[in-house]
Amino acid sequence: GVAPAVHAQAAIRWRLASSFPKSLDTIYGYAEVFSKAVKAMTGGKFEISVHAGGELMPPFGVVDGVQQGTVELAHTVPYYFYGKNPAFALGSAVPFGFNARQMNAWMMHGNGRKLMNEFYGAYNIISFPGGNTGAQMGGWYRKEIKSPADFKGMKMRLGGGLIGEVMQKLGAVPQSIPGGEIYQALEKGTLDAAEWVGPYDDQKLGFHKVAPYYYYPGWWEGGPEISLYINQKAFDSLSADNKAIVEAAAGMAHGDMLAKYDALNPTALKQLLAAQAKVLRFSPAVLDASFKASMEVFAENDAKSPEWKKIYADMRTFQRDQILWFRVAEGHYDNFMAVQKI
């Protein structure tokens, strides 16, 4: 027989700073799924407390928090930190980038995670997959968007610096407004439009009552990945088994979030339709103009940030092949099923 192993291990207590409020239960929930799994796998010897955005530090202060070791972990969207370096955006989503599955393929079996972690090295950060929302919606508008010209002068709440730059090229005036204040601003008309996530999250904020035109697709977030950031020194200090436990918990919670969004979005969409939201497709002219504006911003980033340039080139090369494949079996299967009576 094999002798039982005797194993002594000090308790570990870590803190995770989320960028999200608890009310975004799907996206915030990742951190809880993750930390519960770590606790269960270690019989309670490794506990990670989860703190909502603003509780320990501002929602957009979490990269500094992990970098300086104020907290061991953060759960956030990399493109929030576009201002530090455009390359952050490539860890989550860029306009006309990957869908969720393609992002996973690049991150897990392409160069994605490797290149992002090299980049994050300068911030003392190692990243793990932190969930994905799937393709988002294109936001709520007080008026119809019939042509690219309708973006001109439009005051729009946007989720990150990259889409802000693209929207500026289209003539819009990006606004940075906390989630809790968007509804009132749309109602008063100090804001003309706002993008948030998708039906499940958007419904809770009631935007359809004040800006009923709900456009798709959210071409700036075709499959945004959320990241789990861990302070490199803290991660290095873990035993090999705890490292593996963190990795597996992150991997499981990552898939769980997308499945949860996919399960919850349809009911919310139906309820929004019943509540008179006008769910409309961006016209080809609007998408084409948005695509062109995005490509201009990408070229500017190539000139500004060598880290962006290197990772972006790898991402687009990988994406070309992904699209080739997805438009064959996957795309035709989905398109056939989209019109069947089942």
Add this chain to the structure above:
Amino acid sequence: GVAPAVHAQAAIRWRLASSFPKSLDTIYGYAEVFSKAVKAMTGGKFEISVHAGGELMPPFGVVDGVQQGTVELAHTVPYYFYGKNPAFALGSAVPFGFNARQMNAWMMHGNGRKLMNEFYGAYNIISFPGGNTGAQMGGWYRKEIKSPADFKGMKMRLGGGLIGEVMQKLGAVPQSIPGGEIYQALEKGTLDAAEWVGPYDDQKLGFHKVAPYYYYPGWWEGGPEISLYINQKAFDSLSADNKAIVEAAAGMAHGDMLAKYDALNPTALKQLLAAQAKVLRFSPAVLDASFKASMEVFAENDAKSPEWKKIYADMRTFQRDQILWFRVAEGHYDNFMAVQKI
């Protein structure tokens, strides 16, 4: 300070019977990713040896093996066991069923896993997610398939009993042939067509040289889930932390397989195209006839198996909502990207 916990645990040695050969490295590889993670997370105290199809028992004997406790785990495709009860197929894929993400949504946040595990109770099995291939291809054909009439009398190698019944309604003659013998049968003409998986797996077997017409989509496998089956008593015997470790390892390996397929399929597809494979879309008439034949078989199963009837109804209800949502943001995003020059 917190006192260090002292922890004694006997070593656990389990055996996993895979239904797959090692040459299918992507699908077989799930079991290795899973078992390596379990070993790493337990510091080597919980080891699962992985055995290729046929090594311990026939590839299709693994349900009996887990049921009887000959092995603790199996990694297999539930639809292989359609002959035991049609309901098995619902744990993997039915024609015109979910795509991979929709299957995850149903399994993880709909009733899918719960209903399947209730059903598996009669076999002393509890199931965990065992990977997904994504939408498969529709197989290799010696001649073009121009209309549903071309299926008549066609001897075709098929992967499971359900698609066999559907193909019989279309007039085809399903053949059960081991993977290693398909090439020769196609070359000799004793077989007219064969379906396998997708570009990455198919390319290795060289079918394009003897049956060059490669159709899509594989409407009988829009997003087949592979299952990890565990003997219920063996699972119940685990400590709470080892249960959580098994669950997280399965969850991580599950997402890893799909990402690996998505990363590998594009290059294989390009190489197959370069090697003169004729990659063609099934015509709408062929898909419509296949859809109709499938619905007939589903109705027959409703009459034959109460377990099928209950789970199938839940699955289709969930799928209706999934399709409603997927044809909005996700579908339009993918379709726009499919024709962009990036």
